[in-house]
Amino acid sequence: MRTSDLVALATVLFFPAVVATGCVDGSTCLRNSDCPSADICSVGACILAPTDNEGGTDEGGSETGTVPDTGTVTDTGTGKDATLSDGGVDGDGSADGGDAGDGGASGDGSGGDASDGAPE
């Protein structure tokens, strides 16, 4: 087969394939570099990239903070803060100390959680 024939064959095979892709949605990302520098590609869409610091702090904070914060909030709730929502929580009884603690913990973690929630 002559070179010119091979070139013609290659061209005939490729150009329709290129033209056919015109129907593909161009907004779908296939590579992280399709997105702005602060974003990553996830399931075809660009989303805000999670940072390592936030992720690590949130996980550590919510878990490790739960136990000590529970104690702290329970203490302040019982002894001091009628103005806090813990007052209402305390109204549920001492058994809700853990719940109040959870609430406090989530409140403490809300700073981190809020930053998590934004990208999602």
Added chain:
Amino acid sequence: MTAKSVIAAAATVALMLSTTTAGAQELVLGANLGGASGVEGGDPGSGAMAFRRARSRIVGQLEMRVDDDKKNGMSAVIFAEVEPHASVGGSLRYLRFLSATTYLFAGVTGVGAPHTLLGGELGAQFHIGDAIGLFVEPSFAALPLGTDLPQDHVLVWGLLTLGIHANL
């Protein structure tokens, strides 16, 4: 005696030089400069392949082979994706010449910046013209590795490169 000695020495030197020159392997070089585009496909996470127009790129190639083995060669390629997003990459290829103007190739290709991609490629190149002419190169690449991939999916390229070829 003097004249004969000089002539004999000159002949010996000439013979040695000519023998050395004839025995050396010479590197046969070729260079290409062109542009490419095509199709780019991958699974965006839906479980099905999606295709779109590949990024347009500028390509520079250097082909190398030795004159006593013109069937086999190597090629180094540098490319820059320029549109709609920019990146820089390259390829290293083994070339198998089918004729003086046609070869098949296989090699590794990838992108180095701003994110990384790495994979393999197959293709063919056709030269039109003698010392300086045109080249046409259809190629296919599959890239399963790199930070530019959002998930553990393979990105595929089907590209057609056109440009100018020169035998150096």
